[in-house]
Amino acid sequence: xxxxxxxxxxxxxxxxxxxxxxxxxxxxxxxxGFATRVSALGLAGVRPLVSLFELFALRALAVxxxxxxxxxxxxxxxxxxxxxxxxxSAGDDMLLAGSDAVxxxxxxxx
Numbered sequence: 001x002x003x004x005x006x007x008x009x010x011x012x013x014x015x016x017x018x019x020x021x022x023x024x025x026x027x028x029x030x031x032x033g034f035a036t037r038v039s040a041l042g043l044a045g046v047r048p049l050v051s052l053f054e055l056f057a058l059r060a061l062a063v064x065x066x067x068x069x070x071x072x073x074x075x076x077x078x079x080x081x082x083x084x085x086x087x088x089s090a091g092d093d094m095l096l097a098g099s100d101a102v103x104x105x106x107x108x109x110x
Contacts, residue, residue: 082108
């Protein structure tokens with residue numbers, strides 16, 4: 001029984017028609033003292049306990065940033081030589097300062 005969607009006897013059409021007629025009689029107001037509790041928590045300024053995941057994620061971010069800075073510092077002479085164009089061997093190609101970062105890193109990896 002394959003009925004078209006615009007047929008009123010189709011199950012989807014009957015379901016959507018029934019859903020339109022339902023009234024929501026629930027109370028939508030906040031419970032007593034809710035505003036006081038929320039404002040007290042907001043003005044308390046006490047930070048809840050930090051989860052272990054958050055603690056380790058921040059440490060991992062700090063270690064990754066430190067490793068990136070150290071790797072740039074260690075390879076600074078090679079980077080400045082390649083970007084400046086002063087290549088010592090014939091196989092080195094000059095990397096322009098206007099090149100995108102991915103092509104520079106891939107060229108340096110060769």
